[in-house]
Amino acid sequence: MSFLVYAQRLFSLDTLDTRFTASTRTPTTASVSEKPLRIDPAKSVPGLDVQDGVSKSGPVESPRRANAQPSKWTTPEYFLYYVVIGIAVPWMFKTVYDLSLPSHPNYPKYEHLLSPGWILGRKVDNSDQQYSGFRDNIPYMILLLIFHPLLRRLYEKCYSTGQQNGSTSAKGSWTHQHLQADARLDRRVRFDVGFAFIYVLALHGASSFKIFVILYVNYALAKALPRSYVPLATWVFNIGILFANELCKGYPYAEVARFLPLTDGKADQNWGALLDSYCGLLPRWEIMFNITVLRLISFNLDYYWSLNGPGGSAVEKKQLDQSDLSERSRVDLPAKAHEYSFRNYIAYALYSPLYLTGPILTFNDYISQLRYTPRSIARERTILYGVRFLISLLTMEIMIHFLHAVAISKSQLPWAGYTPFQLSMLGYFNLHHIWLKLLLPWRFFRLWALLDSIDPPENMVRCMSDNYSALAFWRGWHRSYNRWIVRYIYIPLGGSGGPSTHGTWGKGRAVLNILAVFTFVALWHDIQLRLLIWGWLITLFVLPEVLAGYAFPKRKWQSSPDAYRRICGIGAVGNILMMMAANLVGFAVGLDGLKDLLRGIVGSYSGKLFNVDFFLLEPFRLMRE
Secondary structure (H helix, E strand, O other): OOHHHHHHHHOOHHHHOHHHOOOOOOOHHHHHHOOOOOOOOOOOOOOOOOOOOOOOOOOOOOOOOOOOOOOOOOOHHHHHHHHHHHHHHHHHHHHHHHHOOOOOOOHHHHHHHOEOOOOOOOOEOOOOHHHHHHHHOHHHHHHHHHHHHHHHHHHHHHHHHHOOOOOOOOOOOHHHHHHHHHHHHHHHHHHHHHHHHHHHHHHHHHHHHHHHHHHHHHHHHHHHOOHHHHHHHHHHHHHHHHHHHHHOOOOOHHHHHOOOOOOOOOOOOOHHHHHHOOOOOOOOHHHHOHHHHHHHHHHHHHHHHHOOOOOOOHHHHOOOOHHHOOHHHHHHOOOOHHHOOHHHHHHHHOOHHHHOOOOOOOHHHHHHHHHOOOOOOOHHHHHHHHHHHHHHHHHHHHHHHHOOHHHHHHOOOOHHHOOHHHHHHHHHHHHHHHHHHHHHHHHHHHHHHHHOOOOOOOOOOOOOOOOOOHHHHHHHOOHHHHHHHHHHHHHHHOOOOOHHHOHHHHHHHHHHHHHHHHHHHHHHHOOOHHHHHHHHHHHHHHHHHHHHHHHOOHHHHOOOHHHHHHHHHHHHHHHHHHHHHHHHHHHOOHHHHHHHHHHHHOOOHHHHHHHHHHHHHHHHHHHHO
16 A cells, blocks of 8 residues: 555545445445545535435535536645745744744743753643643553453453353344344343443542432433423433532532531541542542443433333334444434343443543444444544544644744743744634644543444544634534534424524524523533633624525535635635634633634734734635635
């Protein structure tokens, strides 16, 4: 295999996730055997399924319209853009690199935030607490990534040896395959439950008991309440848990013990304080528990919806090949009634590879993949995915060694000491750091799941710089969470389509649904005002794109494509600036920091013109083409 062919295969969408090259309605055998389609999973193409990116009547080779304009890649206009961007991109890197040199006057003011590095004697910017926790533990997690799948294979080998039986079912018959699938489900669940108990105890120590109590109460709500009460009770309980975990700071045993009899009453001398001292590797379990809340809601609602259908297996009634279900079928078709058991629920909620960060699988999908290994999982594809993770990790290492944007932002230096362009680049590379620090854990734990024969969705669809649409950006950022939101919140609320959303009231209702979604997203991330502001800002910043779509419909500009392209360019610049502002508020400098940053950037005419026209319009035109 030549280097170019290998590189093409390495960076193909098919390597990233087969869901990006096939419809979610396509059985996995077809999706991995046929020629991959070129589907952009972050875009909604007219005439195509918004969820799948492909036609509802079947796959299409290209969504490009017959009246599309000729390619502009080889036109003089675009050659000018190549020159501009060829100069601009290195300049952007050099600007932050110069600010990160030891010779810069401000370097001593943030040097205490840097750590010893390993690349060319440079110090590393490991000042982001969230990423440093991941980076510092990479060697141990790699050992776990190797040990867990090997231990499972050893267990399954021993288990299968002890389960030899004299079944009279003909090998290859439907009954034989069904029995094998049941045995595989039972075998994997037993291992997942056992390993999960050890894993959670190692991570959270004595606090594991609190997690198991929450899991039991949530399960009891689904099973004990009348069916019509389950959705409301599930949402109230789990949102209440998000608030309670934050306000009570994880319910320290020392504080709990003070309210119980036979206790000294002094928080630092009771039995609770002793239990708190055995807190595991991650004492603050409540921070990591938000992702588990999504799985608790998924189980309860999948179980609730399974009660709506007639009795019996939906898969058997539709006469589907259970070993070759499409992803849509794995998600939508309910499991068998007895599979909504407490043991399966614990295995799903605490599944070790996805426990800490996801990506998020629905309960139905998890059970389906336990019964039959998805045919999208292949050794070559998994190896290539691992190589992509290592490339992303090396990219992050180079960035934090040579570009200290995060440490400079955390040092609370006066922004007046920087030029408008320097300030904009510090903000821009802060966002890139956010993107990479989220991408790396998500890809690492997805790689672990793939090695364990579970195929969760890929979370990061595309680089954050390759976005000019706010709607497309949120479809491709934390994609498994986006799909979870659509399934469990957006569609039940009415979504953005259908007879109920026509007219002024319908459009207003769609906007309210978006507001409800992002309010939940903000609260789910953390109970903080700046994240609530971030969620509302996202809703506010999506509105101009939606309104512009009504004000400037593409069909009315087919006779003036160049004028329409320039109008879209102006809108794209606004979208990019607003997305940058919202994410800086939510995840970097906060609202006050953003005010100071913007004041510095737009404080001069040159700063406004330079940043908007020179560095945003040209990239947009390339992205759109």
